[in-house]
Amino acid sequence: MNVSRDLIRASSLIATATLVSLVAFQPAIAERPSAPVAQAATATSRPTATATPRPAATATLRPTPTPTARVVTAPTPRPTPTVALPPGITIRPISNTTSIKSYKTVVNMKLDGQSAGKVAKGDFNAEVQTDLSNKRQSIGISGSLVPVLLGRYLQSLPVSGLTLYLVDGKPYVVAQALILRVCAVPGARIAGLDQLSSGLSAEVFLAQLTGSNKIYGTPAGNETVNGIPTKRYKLDVTTINALAKQRGATAQLKSGDVWIATQGDYIVRLVVDGTGNLASNTGVDFNGNVNLTMNVSDVNKIPAIQLPGQCNNPMRLPA
Numbered sequence: 001m002n003v004s005r006d007l008i009r010a011s012s013l014i015a016t017a018t019l020v021s022l023v024a025f026q027p028a029i030a031e032r033p034s035a036p037v038a039q040a041a042t043a044t045s046r047p048t049a050t051a052t053p054r055p056a057a058t059a060t061l062r063p064t065p066t067p068t069a070r071v072v073t074a075p076t077p078r079p080t081p082t083v084a085l086p087p088g089i090t091i092r093p094i095s096n097t098t099s100i101k102s103y104k105t106v107v108n109m110k111l112d113g114q115s116a117g118k119v120a121k122g123d124f125n126a127e128v129q130t131d132l133s134n135k136r137q138s139i140g141i142s143g144s145l146v147p148v149l150l151g152r153y154l155q156s157l158p159v160s161g162l163t164l165y166l167v168d169g170k171p172y173v174v175a176q177a178l179i180l181r182v183c184a185v186p187g188a189r190i191a192g193l194d195q196l197s198s199g200l201s202a203e204v205f206l207a208q209l210t211g212s213n214k215i216y217g218t219p220a221g222n223e224t225v226n227g228i229p230t231k232r233y234k235l236d237v238t239t240i241n242a243l244a245k246q247r248g249a250t251a252q253l254k255s256g257d258v259w260i261a262t263q264g265d266y267i268v269r270l271v272v273d274g275t276g277n278l279a280s281n282t283g284v285d286f287n288g289n290v291n292l293t294m295n296v297s298d299v300n301k302i303p304a305i306q307l308p309g310q311c312n313n314p315m316r317l318p319a
Contacts, residue, residue, distance in 0.1 A: 085216070085239065085243075086216055086236065086239060088212070088214030088215065088216055089214060089215050089216070089217065089233060089260065090213060090214055090265055091203055091206070091213055091214070091215055091260060091265055091266065091267055092203070092213065092264065092265045092266055093201070093203050093266065094203075094264065094266035094267075094296060095130075095132060096266075097264040097266060099264075099300075100132070100264070100299055100300060101131070101132050101133040101300055101302070102129075102130060102131045102132060102133065102298070102299070102300055102301060102302050102303060103130055103296055103297070103298060103299045103300075104127065104128065104129050104130070104296070104297050104298040104301075104303065105126075105127070105128040105130070105200060105201070105202075105294065105295070105296050106125075106126070106127050106128075106294070106295045106297070107125065107126040107127075107128075107200050107292070107293070107294050108123065108125050108292075108293045108294075109123065109124045109125070109143075109290055109291065109292050109293075110122075110123055110290070110291040111123070111124060111145060111286055111288060111289070111290050111291075112288055112289045112290075113286055113287050113288010113289055113290075114286070114287050114288055115145070115148050115149050115285050115286045115287070116148075116285055118148060120145055120148045120149065120286055120288065121145075122143065122144035122145045122148075123143040123144055123145060124141075124143040124144075124145045124146065124149055125141070125142050125143045126139060126140065126141050126142075126200050127139075127140045128140075128200055129303040129305055130303075131302060131303055131305055133302070134302075134305075135166075135168070135169070136165075136166060136167050136168075136305040137165070137166045137305070138163060138164065138165050138166075138303075138305050139163065139164040139200070140161070140162075140163045141161060141162045141163070141164075142160075142161045146159065146160060146161060146162070147159060147160070149285060149286055159175050159176065159177045160176050160177065161175075161176040162174070162175055162176070165305070165307055165311075167305070167307060170185065171185070171186055172184070172185055172307060172311050172314060173185075173186060173317075174308060174310065174311065181308065181310055182310060182315065183307070183308060183310035183311040183314040183315070184314050184315040184316070184317050185314045185315070185316055185317065186317045187316060187317045187318050200294075202258075202267040202270040202294045202296075203266070203267055205270070205292075205294075206240075206258075206267075206270070208247075208249065209240055209241075209243065209244040209247075209249055209251070209253070210240055210243045210244070211243055211246075211247050215233070215235065215240070215258060216235070216236040216239040216240055217233035217234050217235045217236050217258065218233060218234050218236065219231065219232070219233060220232040220233055220234045220257065222262075223259060225259045225268045225269050225295075226268060226269070226295060226296065226297040227297070227299075228261050228268050228296075228297075228299065229261070229262045229263070230259040230260055230261055230262060230268050230269070231259070231260050231262055232257060232258070232259050233257065233258050233259075233260065234256075234257055235253065235255070235256035235257060235258060235272070237252075237253040237254065237255060237256060240253055241253060249276075250276050250277035250278075250279065251274055251275070251276030251277060251278055252274060252275060252276050253272050253273070253274045254272075254273040254274055254275060255272065255273050256270070256271060256272035256273065256274075257269075257270075257271050257272075258270050258271075266296070267294070267296065268295070268296050269293075269294065269295050269296070270292070270293070270294040271292070271293050271294075272291075272292050273289075273290070273291050273292075274289075274290050274292065275288065275289050275290070278290065
């Protein structure tokens with residue numbers, strides 16, 4: 001039994017069919033013979049009196065009345081109410097800080113709700129190692145809800161953990177299933193992978209709610225977090241949720257705090273409680289309550305992003 005092939009398989013074969021064209025022929029209609037013309041008897045013709053033609057009466061044309069077109073006035077659209085915004089706090093992606101060459105992002109989610117119609121209660125975790133100088137990245141995914149939340153990608157296979165690598169511009173997928181560890185190279189772009197990767201950024205998560213690079217909150221002091229000097233803010237969830245609703249977002253915040261680096265204005269820590277559907281914000285199929293914590297650490301500590309031995313001879317997934 002080839003468990004490796006069953007583990008990596010992400011789509012079924014497409015059956016081919018041959019279409020048969022049917023050509024309809026219509027029989028030609030036979031031409032009917034004309035009936036013979038009877039020969040009339042010849043009679044002595046009498047002179048015919050010629051009547052003087054009377055001039056035909058000419059009718060006076062009446063113009064056709066043109067109906068008056070009714071002008072239909074389109075209703076004036078009501079303008080979308082704007083949200084009165086307090087002064088915002090500008091945040092910037094950590095990757096835009098030129099002095100930072102590498103960092104680690106850890107995401108921990110505790111969820112209580114549903115995914116694909118099934119109960120989803122447990123944890124879902126991700127660890128992202130980013131090496132900008134060497135253009136390498138790894139995304140490790142673990143937690144009790146991995147099979148539930150990523151079931152559409154895993155085809156119901158018993159996968160307990162995934163690690164996605166980007167090395168020298170080439171993606172690799174390493175899956176842990178039972179006692180097996182398998183490495184594969186996708187033959188095409190993995191649907192949802194880009195969205196999942198970007199959704200594991202605190203800046204992107206909040207920007208999808210507010211629609212800008214600003215967040216809203218009140219100062220709550222200065223703290224050093226993960227060795228980084230930061231300014232702490234209590235999130236203004238009323239303003240953020242109003243902006244999120246205006247943008248059609250499917251998740252809203254109940255409460256939250258954010259810690260922003262004093263140098264670089266990037267998010268070092270984000271802790272929020274929220275509710276709703278996370279699909280549009282994180283690429284994760286989940287609807288319910290969530291506690292989310294994001295931490296950035298190991299700034300400029302070059303990570304050892306190395307492919308496991310299974311990737312020396314990886315499986316090739318079909319495009």
